[in-house]
Amino acid sequence: KRPLRLWKYKELLPVQGEPVSLQEGGTPLYHLKRIGEELGLKNLYAKHEGMNPSGSFKDRGMTVGVSMALQLGMKTVACASTGNTSASLAVYAAKAGIPAVVLLPAGKVALGKVAQALMHGAKVIAIRGNFDRALEMVHDLCISEGLYLLNSVNPYRLEGQKTIGFEAVDQLGCVPDRFVLPVGNAGNISAVYKGLLEYQALGFTDSLPKMTGVQAEGSSPVVEAIKKNLDVLIPEKNPETIATAIRIGAPVNAEKALTAIRATGGCALSVTDDEILAMQRDLARKEGIGVEPASAASVAGIKKMAEEGLLDADEKIVCVVTGHLLKDPETVIKQCEPPTEIDPDLESLLAVLR
Numbered sequence: 001k002r003p004l005r006l007w008k009y010k011e012l013l014p015v016q017g018e019p020v021s022l023q024e025g026g027t028p029l030y031h032l033k034r035i036g037e038e039l040g041l042k043n044l045y046a047k048h049e050g051m052n053p054s055g056s057f058k059d060r061g062m063t064v065g066v067s068m069a070l071q072l073g074m075k076t077v078a079c080a081s082t083g084n085t086s087a088s089l090a091v092y093a094a095k096a097g098i099p100a101v102v103l104l105p106a107g108k109v110a111l112g113k114v115a116q117a118l119m120h121g122a123k124v125i126a127i128r129g130n131f132d133r134a135l136e137m138v139h140d141l142c143i144s145e146g147l148y149l150l151n152s153v154n155p156y157r158l159e160g161q162k163t164i165g166f167e168a169v170d171q172l173g174c175v176p177d178r179f180v181l182p183v184g185n186a187g188n189i190s191a192v193y194k195g196l197l198e199y200q201a202l203g204f205t206d207s208l209p210k211m212t213g214v215q216a217e218g219s220s221p222v223v224e225a226i227k228k229n230l231d232v233l234i235p236e237k238n239p240e241t242i243a244t245a246i247r248i249g250a251p252v253n254a255e256k257a258l259t260a261i262r263a264t265g266g267c268a269l270s271v272t273d274d275e276i277l278a279m280q281r282d283l284a285r286k287e288g289i290g291v292e293p294a295s296a297a298s299v300a301g302i303k304k305m306a307e308e309g310l311l312d313a314d315e316k317i318v319c320v321v322t323g324h325l326l327k328d329p330e331t332v333i334k335q336c337e338p339p340t341e342i343d344p345d346l347e348s349l350l351a352v353l354r
């Protein structure tokens with residue numbers, strides 16, 4: 001009996017031989033009891049992808065992507081990132097013993113993610129432009145220098161991330177009615193859909209969940225495309241949201257995400273920055289689950305749908321919370337009251353606790 005980890009599913013993954021692995025996957029599936037009760041939802045779950053080695057779901061894509069880089073004889077790996085992809089690439093490149101180059105939108109990446117990319121030894125370049133511009137540039141870089149591009153345009157990234165769907169079904173014991181993910185470059189929602197299709201094709205399951213994508217209001221091109229019934233999406237020129245991880249105007253996997261949502265009768269909705277921050281706080285204080293802002297968008301989307309009466313009390317809902325709280329400590333410090341500072345004596349302490 002194999003432990004619940006990503007490589008439990010190795011026969012469904014493309015890597016031959018020993019993968020570059022840090023025991024990723026096997027993340028907890030938590031029942032959101034309190035938040036579920038507040039929303040009248042009996043079966044609301046969160047799969048905490050912040051419990052991966054580098055603190056986000058990106059590790060699933062990178063264990064496969066970096067393993068394939070070695071298998072293909074590539075010498076250097078590269079990506080553009082809003083932060084977590086670069087952190088994860090740095091981690092897995094270090095494990096593989098090959099160099100990594102990462103391009104970040106200057107001034108728009110959460111502190112923890114920059115710290116990881118730097119400490120794990122990537123060459124970290126900050127572009128005076130947004131993520132979408134950085135992605136264009138890293139594409140050109142890889143073509144001109146023969147580097148291996150590991151953004152989610154690379155299908156091996158999605159191969160690793162599809163295991164989120166396998167694990168959730170195995171943990172829940174059935175296919176959920178709805179699978180909810182925050183959407184930025186739209187790779188994760190596409191990957192999970194692919195995995196669930198494969199489980200069905202293999203005869204392990206006989207249904208598919210409604211694939212539900214949640215974006216930040218200031219950065220929601222997929223929501224717009226669904227609303228306007230478009231097949232090709234109109235990029236958002238200047239995406240803006242405090243959830244910097246999903247501050248992406250031209251998602252490279254948009255078409256796959258639109259298919260995933262439409263083929264399963266799912267939906268796409270946006271939530272405000274305030275709704276994201278409120279849910280980040282609720283998850284931390286009511287469920288003990290610490291996530292970064294973008295991750296809370298999936299549960300904030302469910303709260304919105306529940307309040308609009310769109311959900312059935314018995315619906316089995318899995319929300320993916322995609323990154324750890326520690327990734328973005330600055331946003332937390334800005335949102336919270338500061339610590340109460342006192343003189344170092346008991347009387348001062350009692351004075352502030354009474």
Ligand SMILES: Cc1ncc(COP(=O)(O)O)c(/C=C/C(=O)C(=O)O)c1O
Binds near residue numbers: 182186246322323
């Ligand atoms: C915490 C967190 N939550 C959700 C998403 C959205 O997933 P996709 O829709 O598959 O992009 C991201 C994406 C981050 C990057 O795209 C990057 O790191 O470059 C994230 O870090």
